[in-house]
Amino acid sequence: MLFLDHTQVQYCKIQSGDQTLSGLIYNKNLFIREKSFPKEEIEAAIKECREEYLDHEERSQIATLLVKGRNSVGIWMQNNKYKSNIIPGSSEQTTAKSQPSADNSQPKGNAQRISLRQLAIEMHSERGVEIKTRRHKLMLFQRCFLGNEAVDWLVNQVKISREDAIVLGQKMLDKGIFQHVANEHQFKDEPLFYRFNEDQGKSIWNSSV
Secondary structure: OOOEEEEHHHEEEEEEEEEEEEEEOOEEEEEEEEEEEHHHHHHHHHHHHHHOOOOOOOHHHHOEEEEEOOOOEEEEEOOHHHHHHHOOOOOOOOOOOOOOOOHHHHHHHHHHHEEEEEHHHHHHHHHOOOOOOEOOOEEEEEEEEEEEEHHHHHHHHHHHOHHHHHHHHHHHHHHHOOOEOOOOOOOOOOOOOOEEHOOOOOOOOOOOO
16 A cells, blocks of 8 residues: 555546546556545545555455545545546646646645655654654664654554665665664664654753653
């Protein structure tokens, strides 16, 4: 499951017999909306996506997206057989940069930063990784978390493999969201200490951790 923002996808309409279906295009693949939730019920959407799709014997074999829209959260499943049924002109292209072109990589990059930032907020919240003062040999490192625990959290929250979680964590490190406490390691699935950059300079005297 990928959890995306609506700015990362391109919506369209699909003609299926007498029905008009809601679709979206992501990474050149077509996805059909399976279910929609009000944006206030995002936790319920995540729960249903995991239980009814990702843990389902057959559905788990199909790529699934959880997309946060302006007013709702939708569960979308890949279905490229409808590609030829996309209604011409139905794709939402609100700005010139959403048009397919050689420069299309730039909007994707901006959207990816938004997605990583949202993930970082959740990861840094009370429901995120455990952030506390830790000891290594004779040294204390304040407000840090463990790399392997961060991988555990990403696997459980985003429902991805440990390998993908390491790649995602490295992207967050590359974006400057967090870093190794001594700047000696990339992001690894090991009990190494990492610290969010916004926690740099904070101490036990001005923090509850």
